[in-house]
Amino acid sequence: MGVPKFYRWLSERYPCINEYVNQYNIPEFDNFYVDMNGVFHICSHPSDDVHFRIPESQIFENIATYLNFLFNLVQPRKVFFLSVDGVAPRSKMNQQRSRRFKSAQEAIEKETKARRMGQTLPNDPRFDSNCITPGTEFMNKLHLFMVEFLAKKIQNCQEWREVEIIYSGYDVPGEGEHKIMDYIRYCKTKDSFESDTRHCLYGLDADLINLGLSTHEPYFSVLREEVTFGKNKQRHCDPIRTNFQLLHLSILRRYIFHEFHELEQQMKFKFDLEKIIDDWILINFLVGNDFLPHVPKFHINKGGIQILYDTYKSILPDLDGYLNDSGTLNLKRYQKFLAKLSEHDLDIFNQNNMDFNFIDDVNDITFGSGVDLGQNFDFEKMQELTEENSLLSDSDSSSDLDDSSSENELDEEFVMHKNHYYTTKLGFKDLAADVPKIVFEYVKGIQWVLHYYFDGCVSWNWFFPFHYGPYVSDLAKIDTSEEFPFEMGTPFQPLVQLLAVLPQASKDILPKAFQKLTYIPDSPLIDYFPNEFKTDLNEKIHDYEAIILIPFMDDQLLMETFEQYKNGLTSEEIERNRFGFHHLLKWSEESPENPDAFDLNRFPNVFDHKIFINQYVLPREIVYKGVRKNVNLNAVNGFPSFNGIDYSVRMENARIKVFDFGSQNPTMMIDVEKKNYTIESIQLLSKNFTEKIVYINWPLLAEAKLIEIIDNEFKYSKDIKLKNNS
Structure with missing residues (x-):
């Protein structure tokens, strides 16, 4: 699913789902989850200019700055979960392989074009974004940096001490966002998981919308950088210069309800919004x-x-x-x-x-x-x-x-x-x-x-x-008696996946023992490292949507080749190839003898509780499906929703402006019904709510204290009505 296209389509269809984030109206969140690879890419190669160079130390500094900003922006009250892409399932590796071959080819073409035009390129090598792959030397350095960065923040910053910080690095198998989903499913089975828990998930993938909806958590938002198109398309590694958006799944849920509510009177079975949402996710595939x-x-x-x-x-x-x-x-x-x-x-x-x-x-x-x-x-x-x-x-x-x-x-x-x-x-x-x-x-x-x-x-x-x-x-001709058995199997080790997804142009990222496998004529894998390959737009418009016609890696041959050449790995490379743990980092006054102490000399109060990689992975039969029983979906609690207002819905070709373009699709328009108040009803409101906290500025609600109510004639405060002379 194209990230910009799907995101734009939703924004055109359902215009209230997006909120431009600022310090005045961002909701309070309990749990904040960060899909870290989006941060890594923005902070390491914000520019596609062939002259752009960035030292590794600057990349790490950019990442620290970005995470500081995100934490201060959201200010989670309970959990801060940072998740890095580990080894992916085999079904994702085909896409990873295609992306890396394509990005390497594009980089070479841009440099070739620049030289042909007489431009002089810097002598030092450009940053190869393909190194943001589990098992590389770069990712190992970044992993060590991340754990120490978090320890430093916990030791020195009161705000970071007050939340539970979980870091899942590249050495824990699974895509970053899916490790987050595992954690949310795990939490939903716990009695201690509160009914009004508010979730915020940062990431660049439009798929996070579907994933967030699949949790059936009603208070859920997706945070990302603003989507821009055309000539104004740009990105910054400086978050201060970046516009952020919150997409509120709480509002999207209600839009989906109205999209399909007409079916309720036609169906032979009960209309269930949660089931409609599940089907909505399915048909979008x-x-x-x-x-x-x-x-x-x-x-x-x-x-x-x-x-x-x-x-x-x-x-x-x-x-x-x-x-x-x-x-x-x-x-x-x-x-x-x-x-x-x-x-x-x-x-x-x-x-x-x-x-x-x-x-x-x-x-x-x-x-x-x-x-x-x-x-x-x-x-x-x-x-x-x-x-x-x-x-x-x-x-x-x-x-x-x-x-x-x-x-x-x-x-x-x-x-x-x-x-x-x-x-x-x-x-x-x-x-x-x-x-x-x-x-x-x-x-x-x-x-x-x-x-x-x-x-x-x-x-x-x-x-x-x-x-x-x-x-x-x-x-449609599928035999409906078919069954689809799956064998769980095991994830590849990081260096095995690395060998499977990198192109020859990025061979220097591989361990030296494997680099020759990408180019020597008698390499068992030589057919899987083409220097030239065809692409097919296949009815699409943009180059990034093209199908990359490279052969799928033969898993058995890959493993046999790895076993044949692994004796050439260094001790450091062998260490990078092992699976690790989730890190639960906490501040505590416990005694120095605690075996979970991170580094007593530099961080005497930071403890690193290592959590087994499958701790959050549940058997299918105990996963909690749907909305938890103790959740009140009609509550008015300050989180953006349609609760508490009277409104009507209509479809219109409104040509609203979305991402600097006029919308092409029909838009679901919300008309908030104006209430007519009598003097008696205003007096009752004044009596019940003056000097109390109320919510204002729907749909992006903010808390405010009601001081008085003013109409054309009177000012109403608690039990007092004064003539309004303004």
């Missing part, structure tokens, strides 16, 4: 995510999400339950959703086909005869084709095409089009056997991702073994 390619023809910027929503609304009343059972796919119901959605496969193809035919006809009219256009251009024919194309584009091909033979021809053309896609894009030789295989693996991937979001990792080794996704009309 089809426009792409980190683990599966998007299905053909469904794109965010081409109305793909609206099609998903409309299809869901049309099919849910005919089902006997929801598609997503708290992380378990109901395949029979999901197949019916796919079957309905597949109607758009043909519609979109027919529309595109008519567009291409129209262009061909216009070209024939315009250029076919090769004579002077001014004398022989057929304007009547041009207008006729234009009107015909316009009429057909607004019609439903399944109902409005009267000629059944034409319909069959279009169906046959669509089948031929799909066959061409599978044979050219995916290299299938036997379509009858190969298409069911990719369909099975894709739906299995949907189930894997669902588990990953709602339960945690259920298999370290499974991955989707294709660069492209199948058509929805083929997904």
Whole structure:
């Protein structure tokens, strides 16, 4: 799912979810979670200028400054959880590998272009962002720096002593945000976890929206830098110069309620917002995510999400339950959703086909005869084709095409089009056997991702073994009796993953014993380190969305090669290849003999309690699903929400400005109803609330003390009414 596109779509559709953060209206939060890799990237390479250089010491200083700023901005009251990407599941490694190959290629191309233009580049090497990968020397130095930085803050700063600080480094397996999710799931099973706990999650990935919603914690916000586009796109490693945004999932939850509330009167079973949210997360997978390619023809910027929503609304009343059972796919119901959605496969193809035919006809009219256009251009024919194309584009091909033979021809053309896609894009030789295989693996991937979001990792080794996704009309043919077994397996060690995801251009980041594996002709892995490779935009627009056509790493060959060459590792590299612990850092007056003392000479009051890597990983059967029973979803407690106001909802093509662009999508508009107060009701309000703390400035609520109420005639304070002469 494209980060900017999905984020922008949500902001256009639901304009109240975003808040520009400042010191006056940020809510209070109990737990603050930081997905650290976003901080690492911003602070190490804020500029793509080929002349830009930054020393390692400056990177570390930038990171310390950024974390100080984030902590002071949010001021968590209970928990500060900092999580670094460890070794990822195999299904994520394909994307990591693609990103690193692409970034290395782009850096080389920029430097080559600069030299060709006569520019002189600095002699010292540029910072290679691919070193922000578990197991590198850079990450090990950064890991040691981070633990000492936190110890120093705890020893010297009262505010940092008052919260529980947990640091999960690169040596703990799992993506940073998913280690955070493991921790939240773990906390939800504890009786001590308070019902009104407020969560704030910092990170750059739009996927954090889905992850936050999957927790079903009602008081949850996502913090990130402002998304900018076009010429004004920039980023700073100085947080003071950066605009931050809070996306309030508490408000998004209510928007989702209104998006689908019309279904309540049509359904055969109970309307449940929490189940609707679970399904909302599921159906968004089809426009792409980190683990599966998007299905053909469904794109965010081409109305793909609206099609998903409309299809869901049309099919849910005919089902006997929801598609997503708290992380378990109901395949029979999901197949019916796919079957309905597949109607758009043909519609979109027919529309595109008519567009291409129209262009061909216009070209024939315009250029076919090769004579002077001014004398022989057929304007009547041009207008006729234009009107015909316009009429057909607004019609439903399944109902409005009267000629059944034409319909069959279009169906046959669509089948031929799909066959061409599978044979050219995916290299299938036997379509009858190969298409069911990719369909099975894709739906299995949907189930894997669902588990990953709602339960945690259920298999370290499974991955989707294709660069492209199948058509929805083929997904709809999935056998509903299929089962999707997963073997848990084990995560790769850091240096194994490093060897799997780095390109040859970044070979210096590898241990010396492995560097030659990327270029010597007789290397067992040489085929997996191409210097040149093709990319495919595959209906996308921006280069960063392109599919990187490099081979998937062979896991068995990777492990065999690692075992063959690991004896060349140094003792320091062997140490970097081991798994470690979560660090629970606390300030205490305990005796110096405490074995958890961090460094008695420099930090006499800091204690580092090492927590086993799987401490927060729960078996699926004990994960608490849905909203906790002691939560009051209707409470008015100062956290941004729709509670406590009367309002109405309408959809409008409002063309509101989002990220400096006019919105392209319909917007859900909220009209707050104005209340008419009598003198008696104002006096009652004055009596009950004067000199008390109230909430103002909806929807970004802030606490205020009510001194008096003023209308056109009177000033009301507690039990007093005075003539208003202002």
